[in-house]
Amino acid sequence: MNIRKVGVIGAGTMGQGIAEMLAFKGLDVYVTEQSADRLSQAMSAIELSLDKQIEKWALTQAEKKLVLNRIHPIQKLSDLSGCELVIETITEDLDSKKIVFDQLDRLCGPNVILASNTSTLSLTELAGVTAYPERVIGMHFVYPVMKTDLVEIVRGLKTSDDTFNKTKEFVEDVIQKKGVMVFESPGFVTTRLICLFINEALHVLEEGVASAEDIDSAMRIGYSFQHGPFEMADRFGLDSVLAALDRMFREYGELKYRPSIVLKKMVRAGHLGIKTGIGFFNYDKDGDRI
Amino acid sequence: MIVLVMNAGSSSLKYQLYNMKNEAVLAQGRVERIGMDSSIVTHEPTDKPEVRQVSEILDHNTAVRKVIDLLTHAEHGVLKAMTEIKAVGHRVVHGGESFKQSTVVTPEVKLEIRKLFDLAPLHNPPAMMGILAVEANLPGVPQAVVFDTAFHQSMPQESFLYPIPMVLYRRHKIRRYGFHGTSHDYVSHKAAEVIGQPLKSLKLVTCHIGNGASCTAILEGKSFDTSMGLTPLEGLMMGTRSGDMDPAIVPFTMNKEDLTLSEVSSMLNKHSGLQAISGLSSDMREITDAMKEGDKNAKLAFDMYTYRLRKYIGAYAAAMNGIDAIVFTAGVGENSSVVRKAVVDGITFLGAELDDARNDVRSKEARFISTDASRVKVLVVPTNEELLIARDTYNLVKTK
Numbered sequence: 001m002n003i004r005k006v007g008v009i010g011a012g013t014m015g016q017g018i019a020e021m022l023a024f025k026g027l028d029v030y031v032t033e034q035s036a037d038r039l040s041q042a043m044s045a046i047e048l049s050l051d052k053q054i055e056k057w058a059l060t061q062a063e064k065k066l067v068l069n070r071i072h073p074i075q076k077l078s079d080l081s082g083c084e085l086v087i088e089t090i091t092e093d094l095d096s097k098k099i100v101f102d103q104l105d106r107l108c109g110p111n112v113i114l115a116s117n118t119s120t121l122s123l124t125e126l127a128g129v130t131a132y133p134e135r136v137i138g139m140h141f142v143y144p145v146m147k148t149d150l151v152e153i154v155r156g157l158k159t160s161d162d163t164f165n166k167t168k169e170f171v172e173d174v175i176q177k178k179g180v181m182v183f184e185s186p187g188f189v190t191t192r193l194i195c196l197f198i199n200e201a202l203h204v205l206e207e208g209v210a211s212a213e214d215i216d217s218a219m220r221i222g223y224s225f226q227h228g229p230f231e232m233a234d235r236f237g238l239d240s241v242l243a244a245l246d247r248m249f250r251e252y253g254e255l256k257y258r259p260s261i262v263l264k265k266m267v268r269a270g271h272l273g274i275k276t277g278i279g280f281f282n283y284d285k286d287g288d289r290i
Numbered sequence: 291m292i293v294l295v296m297n298a299g300s301s302s303l304k305y306q307l308y309n310m311k312n313e314a315v316l317a318q319g320r321v322e323r324i325g326m327d328s329s330i331v332t333h334e335p336t337d338k339p340e341v342r343q344v345s346e347i348l349d350h351n352t353a354v355r356k357v358i359d360l361l362t363h364a365e366h367g368v369l370k371a372m373t374e375i376k377a378v379g380h381r382v383v384h385g386g387e388s389f390k391q392s393t394v395v396t397p398e399v400k401l402e403i404r405k406l407f408d409l410a411p412l413h414n415p416p417a418m419m420g421i422l423a424v425e426a427n428l429p430g431v432p433q434a435v436v437f438d439t440a441f442h443q444s445m446p447q448e449s450f451l452y453p454i455p456m457v458l459y460r461r462h463k464i465r466r467y468g469f470h471g472t473s474h475d476y477v478s479h480k481a482a483e484v485i486g487q488p489l490k491s492l493k494l495v496t497c498h499i500g501n502g503a504s505c506t507a508i509l510e511g512k513s514f515d516t517s518m519g520l521t522p523l524e525g526l527m528m529g530t531r532s533g534d535m536d537p538a539i540v541p542f543t544m545n546k547e548d549l550t551l552s553e554v555s556s557m558l559n560k561h562s563g564l565q566a567i568s569g570l571s572s573d574m575r576e577i578t579d580a581m582k583e584g585d586k587n588a589k590l591a592f593d594m595y596t597y598r599l600r601k602y603i604g605a606y607a608a609a610m611n612g613i614d615a616i617v618f619t620a621g622v623g624e625n626s627s628v629v630r631k632a633v634v635d636g637i638t639f640l641g642a643e644l645d646d647a648r649n650d651v652r653s654k655e656a657r658f659i660s661t662d663a664s665r666v667k668v669l670v671v672p673t674n675e676e677l678l679i680a681r682d683t684y685n686l687v688k689t690k
Contacts, residue, residue, distance in 0.1 A: 004348070026325065056549060057557030147550060
């Protein structure tokens with residue numbers, strides 16, 4: 001099977017990144033959002049991101065045009081019926097995702113792969129609402145999608161070998177990222193390990209052992225992380241980190257996943273990181289540290 | 291014998307059909323935007339009007355079928371049946387160290403080309419797709435492959451090795467390969483013909499300057515050194531490529547500007563050269579036009595471009611301990627008399643003297659542009675890589 005048309009449902013931070021990356025790799029991408037307003041916002045955000053890449057010499061004007069021409073905003077879910085792969089990236093809420101999968105299942109032929117970019121939810125449960133659960137799989141991209149060459153390919157209980165192999169081939173040959181096979185488990189590998197890392201950093205901060213700046217420097221320079229735990233959290237969105245920890249805490253029932261009080265407080269204050277301009281550090285509208 | 295020449299890129303396929311009896315082009319054309327639903331086919335039969343079609347061509351296989359259909363089409367075609375095509379020659383960019391000359395396609399050859407994907411990830415895979423597509427659509431027709439690097443395989447070690455740990459050469463075959471080999475090969479033979487001396491007795495510097503640009507020192511008819519290296523980024527300043535620079539600039543810039551590997555590679559390949567310095571265009575015609583209107587940045591880009599070309603010619607004259615002729619070819623080399631003048635007027639010490647009137651003549655013929663008294667001959671020789679591919683293919687298949 002040759003995947004050339006890919007649907008992306010939900011054009012938030014991850015959806016935008018995925019759509020942009022797929023179009024950059026030469027695929028035709030069909031993007032949909034809840035409202036026309038949000039969709040046009042997402043398209044402008046993608047254009048802005050491409051402009052930022054031109055500034056960094058990663059792209060030429062001509063290439064930007066080509067990439068944008070391959071991204072097609074669509075109004076109705078039914079416009080996705082010509083896609084060979086559909087990636088869902090809506091908000092991390094099981095019930096909303098179930099509604100989407102139920103609709104997709106009826107819209108798309110049984111050979112179309114239905115993937116979810118969920119980082120913590122159960123694929124088996126999502127697949128449960130479909131008539132062909134064997135074609136449901138997880139494709140968990142890591143932020144920022146353009147630069148991070150990793151996809152966790154997550155197998156639910158009923159995901160078929162065929163679906164997994166096609167997805168792996170797509171990830172490695174077409175979009176040229178490393179695909180790691182992960183069996184369904186809350187947080188998979190990446191979210192589970194990185195959220196624990198961030199949570200422990202928060203405890204270290206709470207205990208007054210070191211400042212956020214110094215903790216970040218220690219981990220960044222000492223262990224070659226691109227960003228320290230706090231800047232990382234700011235970039236993911238503190239609300240997303242909190243939601244992931246909450247869910248893992250519920251699923252595993254282990255105290256190590258219990259979100260730090262500082263994190264909860266910041267989310268309640270609306271200090272969500274880059275997207276609000278303030279988190280553990282301050283950011284300008286381009287997302288650069290001030 | 292009818293020979294089809296193909297040049298497959300990642301989303302394009304160019305073709306020319308030759309009758310080798312008189313080396314006449316029967317038709318040529320190109321398929322663009324392969325893989326998209328609005329692919330464009332432009333077909334130019336030699337004695338018939340041009341045809342342009344837009345349709346969905348999703349892969350090279352379909353593109354090849356389309357080309358064969360057009361070549362044998364009742365109205366636009368030039369052949370009665372596809373069985374008239376007796377051989378197909380392909381341009382392959384990278385032949386690594388495995389291919390020192392053109393060769394007939396066999397299963398072993400295909401395997402070897404596959405092994406070289408690593409060295410030319412953008413160029414070799416589409417060539418392979420072209421070969422497979424011809425196999426599927428013209429079963430049993432012999433195919434040949436002609437490599438851009440093969441001509442330069444004659445370089446001695448001191449030219450092709452880089453002074454970095456030898457283990458990198460042994461492990462990854464990191465060395466100078468050089469490109470545009472077919473063109474340097476073709477124009478050197480043609481130049482010797484025009485000069486009227488055996489190629490073996492001449493010391494030549496051939497300058498293939500088009501969108502990409504490279505210089506080759508040709509000694510005893512063989513490539514002795516060439517300006518492009520492991521990749522086509524090294525050497526002369528080009529339209530959007532930097533050419534030579536201090537390699538330390540790469541990590542330094544990555545650090546200062548927080549760039550990733552792909553960003554810095556894109557910067558050097560697509561955002562440098564004439565484009566970067568002029569801030570205007572990567573096209574030498576636009577640069578020279580702007581220069582005439584007094585644009586300072588265009589003038590600077592032009593000066594840097596021609597200065598670097600002079601340095602290479604001087605270096606190669608020293609490398610060969612002499613020089614008998616300089617040959618200009620490809621888009622800029624064949625058409626830009628101002629570039630040629632700026633280059634040659636700056637190296638008169640070598641014994642090159644430009645005849646301004648000859649230099650200003652526009653022609654499709656191979657010709658002298660130096661004065662009769664000039665000790666070093668300067669020539670313009672229009673390149674014809676497709677013809678060389680057709681000839682190699684014909685010669686390989688004919689003897690089989």
